[in-house]
Amino acid sequence: MKQWVYLLPLVLFIALAIVLWQGLSNDSRLLPAAMLNQPFPEFALPSLASSSQIITTKDLPKQIILVNVWATWCSSCLQEHPFLVELAKQGVVIIGLNYKDKRADALAWLKQLGNPYQLEIFDAKGSLGLDLGVYGAPETYLLDQHGVIQYRHVGVLTPDVWRQRLIPIIEVLKNG
Amino acid sequence: MAKIYSIFWLVIASYSPCLSAMEVYQFDSTEQEQQYQRLTRELRCPKCQNQNIADSHAPLSKDLRQKVFEMTKAGKNEQEIKQYLVARYGDFVTYQPPMKPQTWLLWFGPVILFFGVLVVVIWQIKQKQSQKMPSIDLIQQQRLEDILDNHEDEH
Incomplete structure (x- = not known):
């Protein structure tokens, strides 16, 4: 009994070291998505091309789609853009949610860099962004055929993320 | 300055x-x-x-x-x-x-830790107390009192 007590500090130290070690590989900027497995929030917002054209939840295609939150002030979005264009060429349906941006800037960006989006929603005040729980651009949401959010990726959508995280979910959705 | x-x-x-x-x-x-x-x-x-x-x-x-x-x-x-x-x-x-199962550790952890430490401390104090006073027999007791009495007389 006595000897066991002297081991206690070592055991506690090892336990603490393991907890802290795990903390090192834990990115605190990644927050759990509160909107996961919930329907995409209702919205009615103008399109990027024209303020008179209103896009609503009903206009979202009834298939597996990506909703990409982007803005011209977001430098990571610039880094992400070529891969989105490539995905669109492969036939992936991407909806653009232009978040707290200037219309003219956003249109010039798409003209210059190519437009991977089937629909461009213009969310100047970030109201849909708030309903989605967006806390930074870029963010990408994966929606299933019923418009339910299946995955959220915060940060640049890289080919690695696409292969390792999104494709497995899409496979399950297609087969299920 | x-x-x-x-x-x-x-x-x-x-x-x-x-x-x-x-x-x-x-x-x-x-x-x-x-x-x-x-x-x-x-x-x-x-x-x-x-x-x-x-x-x-x-x-x-x-x-x-x-x-x-x-x-x-x-x-x-x-x-x-x-x-x-x-x-x-x-x-x-x-x-x-x-308050929900995922946050129980967050809410109750400090209280559990406090009582855990308290139990260990009380246990250690009790152990020390039981070791400290080796009992003395009657003869030793008598001798001790004699010494103390003599000591007081000297003053």
């Missing part, structure tokens, strides 16, 4: 990161204003973590302050506003996490 000090303090003051309340809002009542102040202090900025939305300069915090203001003005109570934001940003957004 005084001049250098004043320059020093001016520089410090100009870097102050805690200039809060950047917008001016008009409330219908002091209750509403107090509710707004309480909520913005208790809600956490998802972008610049470790700051509440009252202190944060992030554009997202500004949007959240605006939302809290609008909802407060529309007559929503604290609970409703918190639920609205937790539904969108998760439990992370509040500095007072709700």
Whole structure:
């Protein structure tokens, strides 16, 4: 009994070291998505091309789609853009949610860099962004055929993320 | 010297990161204003973590302050506003996490740790006490008293 007590500090130290070690590989900027497995929030917002054209939840295609939150002030979005264009060429349906941006800037960006989006929603005040729980651009949401959010990726959508995280979910959705 | 000090303090003051309340809002009542102040202090900025939305300069915090203001003005109570934001940003957004199985360790951990330490300390004290006083027999007791008596007589 006595000897066991002297081991206690070592055991506690090892336990603490393991907890802290795990903390090192834990990115605190990644927050759990509160909107996961919930329907995409209702919205009615103008399109990027024209303020008179209103896009609503009903206009979202009834298939597996990506909703990409982007803005011209977001430098990571610039880094992400070529891969989105490539995905669109492969036939992936991407909806653009232009978040707290200037219309003219956003249109010039798409003209210059190519437009991977089937629909461009213009969310100047970030109201849909708030309903989605967006806390930074870029963010990408994966929606299933019923418009339910299946995955959220915060940060640049890289080919690695696409292969390792999104494709497995899409496979399950297609087969299920 | 005084001049250098004043320059020093001016520089410090100009870097102050805690200039809060950047917008001016008009409330219908002091209750509403107090509710707004309480909520913005208790809600956490998802972008610049470790700051509440009252202190944060992030554009997202500004949007959240605006939302809290609008909802407060529309007559929503604290609970409703918190639920609205937790539904969108998760439990992370509040500095007072709700009680549920995932947060039990957070809520009860310190209390459990305190009582655990208390039990160990009491146990150790008891052990020490039982070791400290080796009993002496009657003869030894008599001798001890004799010595003490003699000692007192000398004075």
